[in-house]
Amino acid sequence: NSFTSVSLDPPLLLVCIANTSGTAPVLRDAVHFGVNVLQIGQQPASNRFASKGEDRFANLPWAPGQTGVPLLGGSLVSFECQRESLHEAGDHFILVGRVVRAQFEPHRDPLLYFRGKYRRLHFA
Numbered sequence: 001n002s003f004t005s006v007s008l009d010p011p012l013l014l015v016c017i018a019n020t021s022g023t024a025p026v027l028r029d030a031v032h033f034g035v036n037v038l039q040i041g042q043q044p045a046s047n048r049f050a051s052k053g054e055d056r057f058a059n060l061p062w063a064p065g066q067t068g069v070p071l072l073g074g075s076l077v078s079f080e081c082q083r084e085s086l087h088e089a090g091d092h093f094i095l096v097g098r099v100v101r102a103q104f105e106p107h108r109d110p111l112l113y114f115r116g117k118y119r120r121l122h123f124a
Helices: 024-029 040-050
Strands: 002-007 012-018 032-037 062-064 070-072 077-089 092-104 112-114 117-119
Touching (some): 012 077, 032 092
Antiparallel strands (some): 002 012, 012 092, 032 077, 062 070, 112 117
Protein backbone atom coordinates (compact mmCIF):
# COMPACT_ATOMS: atom_id res chain seq x y z
CA ASN A 1 0.00 0.00 0.00
CA SER A 2 2.99 2.30 -0.34
CA PHE A 3 5.95 2.66 -2.63
CA THR A 4 9.09 4.82 -2.54
CA SER A 5 12.51 5.23 -4.03
CA VAL A 6 15.37 3.78 -1.99
CA SER A 7 18.54 4.37 -4.02
CA LEU A 8 19.70 5.77 -7.35
CA ASP A 9 22.92 3.74 -7.50
CA PRO A 10 21.94 0.97 -7.72
CA PRO A 11 18.36 1.86 -8.68
CA LEU A 12 16.23 0.43 -5.85
CA LEU A 13 12.62 0.96 -4.81
CA LEU A 14 10.42 -0.56 -2.16
CA VAL A 15 6.79 -1.50 -1.77
CA CYS A 16 4.98 -2.27 1.48
CA ILE A 17 2.53 -5.16 1.23
CA ALA A 18 -0.08 -6.08 3.85
CA ASN A 19 0.32 -9.65 5.07
CA THR A 20 -3.44 -10.06 4.57
CA SER A 21 -3.32 -9.02 0.90
CA GLY A 22 -4.51 -11.64 -1.55
CA THR A 23 -1.33 -11.11 -3.57
CA ALA A 24 1.00 -11.33 -0.54
CA PRO A 25 1.88 -15.04 -1.01
CA VAL A 26 2.77 -14.52 -4.67
CA LEU A 27 4.81 -11.39 -3.99
CA ARG A 28 6.68 -13.06 -1.12
CA ASP A 29 7.97 -15.68 -3.55
CA ALA A 30 8.38 -13.52 -6.65
CA VAL A 31 11.78 -13.19 -8.29
CA HIS A 32 10.46 -10.23 -10.33
CA PHE A 33 7.64 -7.80 -9.65
CA GLY A 34 6.16 -4.73 -11.31
CA VAL A 35 5.11 -1.34 -9.99
CA ASN A 36 2.66 0.72 -12.03
CA VAL A 37 2.31 4.41 -11.15
CA LEU A 38 -1.13 5.39 -12.36
CA GLN A 39 -2.01 8.53 -14.28
CA ILE A 40 -5.03 10.74 -13.79
CA GLY A 41 -7.19 8.81 -16.28
CA GLN A 42 -6.76 5.51 -14.43
CA GLN A 43 -9.05 6.08 -11.45
CA PRO A 44 -11.14 2.98 -12.34
CA ALA A 45 -7.97 0.85 -12.26
CA SER A 46 -7.05 2.32 -8.89
CA ASN A 47 -10.50 1.50 -7.50
CA ARG A 48 -10.29 -2.04 -8.88
CA PHE A 49 -6.90 -2.69 -7.27
CA ALA A 50 -8.13 -1.22 -3.96
CA SER A 51 -10.96 -3.77 -3.77
CA LYS A 52 -10.73 -7.42 -2.82
CA GLY A 53 -12.00 -10.61 -4.37
CA GLU A 54 -11.92 -9.93 -8.07
CA ASP A 55 -9.47 -10.44 -10.90
CA ARG A 56 -7.78 -7.06 -10.78
CA PHE A 57 -6.41 -7.30 -14.31
CA ALA A 58 -9.73 -8.32 -15.92
CA ASN A 59 -10.95 -5.76 -18.45
CA LEU A 60 -7.84 -3.59 -17.99
CA PRO A 61 -5.24 -3.13 -20.72
CA TRP A 62 -2.03 -4.83 -19.64
CA ALA A 63 0.87 -6.73 -21.12
CA PRO A 64 3.74 -8.75 -19.72
CA GLY A 65 6.97 -6.79 -19.39
CA GLN A 66 10.37 -8.11 -20.42
CA THR A 67 10.60 -9.98 -17.10
CA GLY A 68 7.07 -11.36 -17.44
CA VAL A 69 5.47 -9.11 -14.81
CA PRO A 70 2.10 -7.52 -15.66
CA LEU A 71 2.35 -3.86 -16.68
CA LEU A 72 -0.77 -1.74 -17.01
CA GLY A 73 -1.19 0.04 -20.31
CA GLY A 74 -1.35 3.82 -20.09
CA SER A 75 0.45 4.09 -16.76
CA LEU A 76 2.47 7.19 -15.96
CA VAL A 77 5.45 5.01 -15.04
CA SER A 78 5.98 1.25 -15.00
CA PHE A 79 8.92 -0.33 -13.20
CA GLU A 80 10.10 -3.90 -13.61
CA CYS A 81 12.09 -5.02 -10.59
CA GLN A 82 14.20 -7.96 -9.53
CA ARG A 83 13.79 -8.87 -5.89
CA GLU A 84 16.69 -7.52 -3.83
CA SER A 85 15.43 -8.26 -0.30
CA LEU A 86 12.36 -8.79 1.85
CA HIS A 87 11.89 -7.46 5.40
CA GLU A 88 9.13 -8.25 7.89
CA ALA A 89 7.52 -5.09 9.28
CA GLY A 90 4.58 -5.62 11.65
CA ASP A 91 1.43 -6.45 9.70
CA HIS A 92 3.25 -5.71 6.41
CA PHE A 93 6.40 -6.81 4.66
CA ILE A 94 8.76 -4.57 2.74
CA LEU A 95 9.78 -5.80 -0.69
CA VAL A 96 12.90 -4.08 -2.06
CA GLY A 97 13.51 -4.39 -5.77
CA ARG A 98 16.30 -3.47 -8.16
CA VAL A 99 14.82 -1.64 -11.13
CA VAL A 100 15.80 -3.51 -14.27
CA ARG A 101 13.53 -1.59 -16.64
CA ALA A 102 11.38 1.53 -16.46
CA GLN A 103 8.92 3.13 -18.87
CA PHE A 104 7.76 6.74 -18.48
CA GLU A 105 5.02 8.71 -20.21
CA PRO A 106 5.99 12.39 -19.80
CA HIS A 107 2.71 13.85 -21.11
CA ARG A 108 0.47 12.64 -18.30
CA ASP A 109 -0.23 13.75 -14.73
CA PRO A 110 -0.12 11.37 -11.75
CA LEU A 111 -3.24 10.01 -10.11
CA LEU A 112 -3.16 11.28 -6.53
CA TYR A 113 -5.14 9.97 -3.55
CA PHE A 114 -5.03 12.01 -0.36
CA ARG A 115 -7.37 12.23 2.66
CA GLY A 116 -9.85 9.80 1.15
CA LYS A 117 -10.24 11.55 -2.22
CA TYR A 118 -8.61 11.65 -5.61
CA ARG A 119 -6.78 14.94 -6.17
CA ARG A 120 -5.11 16.95 -8.92
CA LEU A 121 -1.83 18.78 -8.89
CA HIS A 122 -2.24 22.54 -9.09
CA PHE A 123 0.70 24.42 -10.52
CA ALA A 124 1.23 28.10 -9.73
